[in-house]
Amino acid sequence: LQGIGREIAKFIFEQPGQRLIATARDPSTLSYLPDQGDKVFKAALDVTSPESVDKAFEAAAAHFGDSF
Numbered sequence: 001l002q003g004i005g006r007e008i009a010k011f012i013f014e015q016p017g018q019r020l021i022a023t024a025r026d027p028s029t030l031s032y033l034p035d036q037g038d039k040v041f042k043a044a045l046d047v048t049s050p051e052s053v054d055k056a057f058e059a060a061a062a063h064f065g066d067s068f
Contacts, residue, residue, distance in 0.1 A: 009022050009030075023045035023056055025044065
């Protein structure tokens, strides 16, 4: 993430009680966010691929469970 996306992700992460699903074509670019499984989930996502969108959504739902 760059620019506004990166700043929004950092802002949400800093808010108490919020969870963040951060996505990027290359999840290694999300390294500026800490690995906190209960608060942050990082996933690969190519918005031009419906299959990629489905996989990212399913992975996030599985990660956060019913509270997603």
